[in-house]
Amino acid sequence: MELSWLNWLYEAVATVIAWIHAGYSTFIPSDNGLNWALTIITLTVLMRLLIFPLFLKQMRSSKKMQELAPKVADLRKKYKNDKQRMNQEVMKVYQEGGANPLGGCLPVVAQFPIFISMFTVLQAIANDQDKFGMSQELVDSARSAHIFGAPIPATFFTSSTDILALGADPIITKIILGIFVAVSSATTFLTVRQSVTRSIAQMPDNPMAQQQKILMYISPLFAIFSLNFALGLILYWVTTNLWTLGQQHWFYSRHPMPVIDSKGNVVEPEPKPGVLSRILPGRAAKAKAPVDAPPPEPEQKIIRQQPTRQPRSKRTGTKKS
Structure with a gap:
């Protein structure tokens, strides 16, 4: 795959x-597995x-799609009997509004060259080649590093002889690689599912919705191809998926799907409370209070009318006139 x-x-x-x-x-x-795991992470x-700027661009595009939701809803009602015309008009509205339904693909496309580079560099290390400016000392330390007993440059199909040459047990290596491949497959599916579910809910009549659903269920098959990847590359992919899951959850929790009322207006739902508001609910409630809210009126004291006491003479006890 080297270009x-x-x-x-x-x-x-x-x-x-x-x-x-x-x-x-x-x-x-330098030859410790923790060192190389932290390096890859x-x-x-x-x-x-x-x-991350591409992710911000993706968020802006998603926000514009929310703002255009009423127009899109009107077009769906108007052309509900003509799917082709409806899709054309919807895409036209998105183009004029500066929204891109496929904007979520930008981060994936941007990281693909890095993925290819990681694959090539790790392949050079596995072949014991000090290429691309790497010193032989760096290559040797990577070949000696093990994560849970599996060598960094080993793949599932690496021969037992080569695994033994790397100072590892072939059976343990294949078990560890199998676990990492399963985790890679699961995180890939969860990442794609989270994105596709949001996209379909945001644009149900998207002409690519069916293809997105197919992609969501095919994504676990990526594990078949990752069996040919080095352990270090699989660790890179798992870390990427976990980062994407957290990043998307952070964005979706703060930008819920808009609700369209009977008049076609967009009603912005309140974002879900964050960790701080769950830990300190009183502080969160105080933060939500409007700044210009009038101060509460002080309670009025109730003054009871007491009868006036008349002065009395100390000797006779009679009232003084």
Whole structure:
């Protein structure tokens, strides 16, 4: 899968890996599996932070789709007997409003070159090649690192002889790889399901809705292909999926689906309470109080009328005149 015209990207990824690994090596042995696991996870997080602007663009597009929901609802009523015309008019409204129903694909497309680069760099390490600016010392430390007893560059189909050469047990290695592949498949399915469910609910008459549903159920089959991936690459993919799940949940919980009333107006639902409001409900309620709310009126004291006491003479006890 190595493409010569992407060598600059391979070298960039290999350089970042070397920097991160050197940083962790200051307090973790360089050939330790924890060191390399943290290196791959950190690289994944940095990559996702790099493409975060694309995620913001995706959020803006989703917000515009919510604002255009009343127009889309009118078009669905108007052309309910003509699906083709309805889809054309709906797509026209989205284009004029600057909304992109496929905007959620941007982060996936952006991270694909990084995925290819990781695959190529790990493949070079598995083949014991100091390519793309990597030193032989870095390659040796990666080949010696084990995660739960499985070598970083090993795949499910790596021969037992090669696994033994990497200092690991072939049976344990295949079990660990099988578990990682299952986790990769499950997180891939959950990530796609979360996105497709939201997309279909937002645009039920999307002409690509059926294809999205098919993609959602085919995504677990990705595990079949990941059996050919190195353990380090599968760890990268699992980390990416977990990040995407958390990021999408954070966005969807704060931007619920809009509700359209009988007049066709968009009623913005209240976002779900966050962790702070669940821990400190009193503080959250105080934050929700309107700023310009009038202060409560002070309670009026009830003054009881007491009878006036008449002064009496100390000697006779009679009232003074």
